[in-house]
Amino acid sequence: MGPTLAFIENNFHHYNAGSLARATRDYIAHLEQGGKMLVSLAGAMSSARLGKTLAPMIREGKIHAISCTGANLEESIFRLVAHTHYKNFPDYRYFRKEDDNAILEAGHRRVTDMSIPENEAFRKVEPLIFEEWKKADREGSAFLPHEYFYKLLATPGIEKFYDGDPAECWLLEAYKKNLPIIVGGWEDSTLGNIFASYCYKGKVNPDVVKGGIRYMMWLYDVYPELAKDGPGLGFFQIGGGLAGDFPICVVPSIKYDLERDVRPWGYFCQISDSVTSFGSYSGATPNEKITWDKLTVNTPMHVIESDATIVAPLVFQAVLEAGQ
Numbered sequence: 001m002g003p004t005l006a007f008i009e010n011n012f013h014h015y016n017a018g019s020l021a022r023a024t025r026d027y028i029a030h031l032e033q034g035g036k037m038l039v040s041l042a043g044a045m046s047s048a049r050l051g052k053t054l055a056p057m058i059r060e061g062k063i064h065a066i067s068c069t070g071a072n073l074e075e076s077i078f079r080l081v082a083h084t085h086y087k088n089f090p091d092y093r094y095f096r097k098e099d100d101n102a103i104l105e106a107g108h109r110r111v112t113d114m115s116i117p118e119n120e121a122f123r124k125v126e127p128l129i130f131e132e133w134k135k136a137d138r139e140g141s142a143f144l145p146h147e148y149f150y151k152l153l154a155t156p157g158i159e160k161f162y163d164g165d166p167a168e169c170w171l172l173e174a175y176k177k178n179l180p181i182i183v184g185g186w187e188d189s190t191l192g193n194i195f196a197s198y199c200y201k202g203k204v205n206p207d208v209v210k211g212g213i214r215y216m217m218w219l220y221d222v223y224p225e226l227a228k229d230g231p232g233l234g235f236f237q238i239g240g241g242l243a244g245d246f247p248i249c250v251v252p253s254i255k256y257d258l259e260r261d262v263r264p265w266g267y268f269c270q271i272s273d274s275v276t277s278f279g280s281y282s283g284a285t286p287n288e289k290i291t292w293d294k295l296t297v298n299t300p301m302h303v304i305e306s307d308a309t310i311v312a313p314l315v316f317q318a319v320l321e322a323g324q
Contacts, residue, residue, distance in 0.1 A: 002321020004314065016306045023269040023302035024315050027236065028322045030267045030300070034230025036064035037267070038247065042239025042282075044111045046075035048309050050238075051170040053316035058173040062319050064226055065233070066174060067182040067247040070189025073146060076171035077153075078121035083164030085120040089113050122190055124161065128152055129191060130198065136208040144210045144218065145192075146181035180222045184212045184246035212246070219250045220258065227263045234267030236315075238308045240274055240282025252293040268295055269302040271311045 001009070005024065012021040030037065039054070045068075057063045079086075089095070089103075092113045100110060108115035116122075132151050136143060143151070152158065153175045159166075166172055174181060186192050186209070199206040227233040237244040254262040268289075274282035286301035295301060304311050 002318060004321055005318040008314065008318060016304050019302055019304045020306070020311055020314065023304060024318045026267060026300045026302065027234070027269065027315065027319055030231055030234050031062060031319070031323075035232055035234055035266050036226050036229065037062065037234040037236055038065040038067060038226070039063050039236045040238060040243045040247065041066065041068040041072040042237075042241045042243045043308065044071065044075065045238060045308065045312075046072045046079060046170070047111050047114065047116060049079065049168065050309070050312060051076060051079065051168040053313045053320070054170040055168055055173045056320055057316050058170060058177060058179060060320060060323060062316075062323065063179075063236075065180040065182070065222070065247075066170075067184075067243050069241070069243050070145065070183055070186040070192050072243070073149060073171065073181070073183055073186070074125070074189055074191045075116070076169055077125055077149060078116055080164045080166065080169040080172065081124050081161045082117050082120035085117040085163070087115045087117075089115065120163075122194075125152075125191065126194055128155070128158075128161075130204075133195065133198070133204045133208055137205050142208050142210050144215060145183045145186035148209070150175045150178070180219075180226070182215050182219060182247045184215060184242045186211075215246075216250065216253065219247060220254060223250045223254065224262060227266070230266070232263045232266030235265050235269070237268070237270040237272075238312055240270070240272055240280075244270070245281050248289070248294050249292075255293060264296045265294065265299055267300050269304065271304045271306065271308040273305055273307065 005028075008021050008024060012018060027037070041050070045054075054063070087108055089110065090113055092110070103110050103115055107118045109118060129148055129152055132148050149171060153172055187196060195204070195209060198204045223233065235248055248265065251262055251264060254260050268286050270286065272282055274280060286295055286303060289295040290297060
């Protein structure tokens, strides 16, 4: 038992602390039994520097697939190329509208207590990825959104653009392992909006980027391969929304729409502060997913109603130490 898990076991017993302890133990057990794990990322986890523990988890083989929003995909790269240009705003709770307008005029885009620099992040990556879109257009090719980011990271000399610590870039580690990444709704991102503008101006064909349907079709083949060993593929969900709901649906879709046998999800944990309410997916308890055949009565299920920026690094660090 590593020091982080020892601390958790000694201090976290009840309420959300107890849920964290049980979820962590089951995550470790799932891997020890030969299972694999998918992690979904909602919110602004990349900008919050979750890569400090997420990247080592990928590097050490504790995560085997990622589902994320388009924002989390690109913001991992933004941190890599513009880290020293980010600004922190610990007093954001006391800001006036005029304070935020000053941030806008300085060329920054605030996310709670920090901001992303437009020129050093968005505009630095834009021409690089635009070249990949144009190349695909010339060749009559089409790729999934994350594959363009993998192509970008494979570009000779890309290292000269690095400004942050490469060891903290989870997308770079995912690229090195060719990790499956699912990005439903990629167009809901800064680079997705930029891509739409290029298409509108006739500079690139919108068909060079494959959409969500292609992702689900791809996942039909990826999921069974990842789920074939041990207790199967687990699902560690940070936040809610599309990043979580889209990939988890692959199991009932394979079962009912393709009419094929498929292994159920082998583990489930959700970190969220959404209150259980009528119609809210983010606030739904895991057992609701049983009725949709996403989980079963035998799936280990956990909900940790807390701040993912606190909880996820604790869980990840404990899992990392358990394998040492």
